[in-house]
Amino acid sequence: MASLVSFLAFHFLFTIFQYSSLAANVNYNVQTLGAKPDGKTDSTKAFLSAWTSACASGQPATIYVPPGRFLLGTATFAGQSCKNQAITIQIDGTLVAPSNYNVIGNSGTWINFEGVTGVSVIGGTLDAQGANLWACKNSGKSCPTGATTLAFYNSKNIMISGLSSINSQMFHILVYGSQNAKLVGMKVSAPGNSPNTDGIHVEKSSSVTIMNSKIGTGDDCISIGPGTSNLWIENVACGPGHGISIGSLGWEMQEPGVQNVTVKSATFTGTQNGVRVKTWARPSKGFVKYVLFQHLVMVNVENPIIIDQNYCPGGQNCPDQVSGVKISDITYQDIHGSSATEIAMKLDCSKGNPCSDINLEDVKLTYKNEPAHSSCINADGKASGLVQPNNCLYN
Structure with a gap:
């Protein structure tokens, strides 16, 4: 009898709960x-x-x-x-x-x-x-x-x-x-x-x-504009497209920066870029800092890793100028796969505001089943673990 009373009470309360919900x-x-x-x-x-x-x-x-x-x-x-x-x-x-x-x-x-x-x-x-x-x-x-x-x-x-x-x-x-x-x-x-x-x-x-x-x-599969912070991107398949891009930044002099961005466990297939930071070749007080690119797979990507601080399409509004955007504390960790071009890592930083604290760790990118090449301009940092293409950063 007690069990029956308990069951009826539960059923009544459950019915009331369903109705109220x-x-x-x-x-x-x-x-x-x-x-x-x-x-x-x-x-x-x-x-x-x-x-x-x-x-x-x-x-x-x-x-x-x-x-x-x-x-x-x-x-x-x-x-x-x-x-x-x-x-x-x-x-x-x-x-x-x-x-x-x-x-x-x-x-x-x-x-x-x-x-x-x-x-x-x-x-x-x-x-x-x-x-x-x-x-x-x-x-x-x-x-x-x-x-x-x-x-x-x-x-x-x-x-x-x-x-x-x-x-x-x-x-x-x-x-x-x-x-x-x-x-x-x-x-x-x-x-x-x-x-x-x-x-x-x-x-x-x-x-x-x-x-x-x-x-x-x-x-761009995902593009990240000025004033973005605490952005988390995980398990994204990108392709076709231009990759995941921070920028373009630095069009305005007084521009909010980008910080605390994580891109992890992403795959790029046949894209123009993998992970990119792009800034206009113009004066600016903008910045990019505290960015982690981690556990990424590149499949026949034209520019798997790229920083372009000399962005000036058509030579309009920015010829002969230098990007003022300060790029620092960028980490590339566990990035593997194939490049569609011989230069798989291109870090073209501002001569007026060189990139600093760039970290490479366990990077392996190939071109036609051979080690790919790298190009670094005005970029300093350090490498650890296996790094291929060769580390071109200066300390």
């Missing part, structure tokens, strides 16, 4: 609010309506996007007046940009979150249909700049998990002026010849984590 999380289905999963009907109003309701809710809320293709125009989801700081956007379908690239091409961002806190984007696909704009740019015609697919500005406590982004007009994902963002299980894809389609760009942000993701684009 469901009641505590409000759900807004965009299709119920008027969105059409046909890929043709503009569903922007339904998405904005769902956001407005979720923001106004005093309880955790879920915006649900069911299977199907939902046409979405330029949309800004503002969080400054949100009561709710626990909004989940669960996407089981695909959000599609207008096929006419002019609709979002001059907007800057297709899907924009501004000043939000506690937003999670889970699953789904974002299809920006950028191919027609790339063709326009490649033809030399006058075209829109293009839109970033998904951006978080001035936000905090962000989670993006299991999201796919394909064929962005410009950058796929942007994290700007934000704190505490986690991007996990991302799939980012655009052809290797698509212009300026960076996978993930982080700038003026702190405590950002990017993990367990596959990124192939026509530009």
Whole structure:
């Protein structure tokens, strides 16, 4: 009898818990609010309506996007007046940009979150249909700049998990002026010849984590802009693309630096670069310090390890100048694989601000199954363990 009473009491409490949990999380289905999963009907109003309701809710809320293709125009989801700081956007379908690239091409961002806190984007696909704009740019015609697919500005406590982004007009994902963002299980894809389609760009942000993701684009897989600190990148497969790049930095004289960056357990396949630091050949008070590149595999990469402080494309706005960005405390540890060029490690540092405290440890890079070569200019540091190509640093 006591057991029966205990069971009934447990069942009653469990039922109450289930009910309260469901009641505590409000759900807004965009299709119920008027969105059409046909890929043709503009569903922007339904998405904005769902956001407005979720923001106004005093309880955790879920915006649900069911299977199907939902046409979405330029949309800004503002969080400054949100009561709710626990909004989940669960996407089981695909959000599609207008096929006419002019609709979002001059907007800057297709899907924009501004000043939000506690937003999670889970699953789904974002299809920006950028191919027609790339063709326009490649033809030399006058075209829109293009839109970033998904951006978080001035936000905090962000989670993006299991999201796919394909064929962005410009950058796929942007994290700007934000704190505490986690991007996990991302799939980012655009052809290797698509212009300026960076996978993930982080700038003026702190405590950002990017993990367990596959990124192939026509530009940097991950690019790191000024003012970034405490960035952790782990288990990323990059290719095609231009690698993982810090920079370009130093365009402005008064520019915040980059520090405390870790890139580990990443694979680069057929990319233009592996890990790169790039600065403009211009005066600047910017800096890069405390960076660890660890446990990396290079497969037929043109420039597996590169620092370029003489970046001046087209010789415009920077000829005959020297980079003021100070690069120090950079460690390359356990980096193996093959280079597509004879010089696998190129450290071309500023003659006005030489690189310092560069550390090489257990590096083995080959070119055509032979030891690759290295080139160091204005770079000092030390090497330990096996280092191939040869250590060219000065002490």
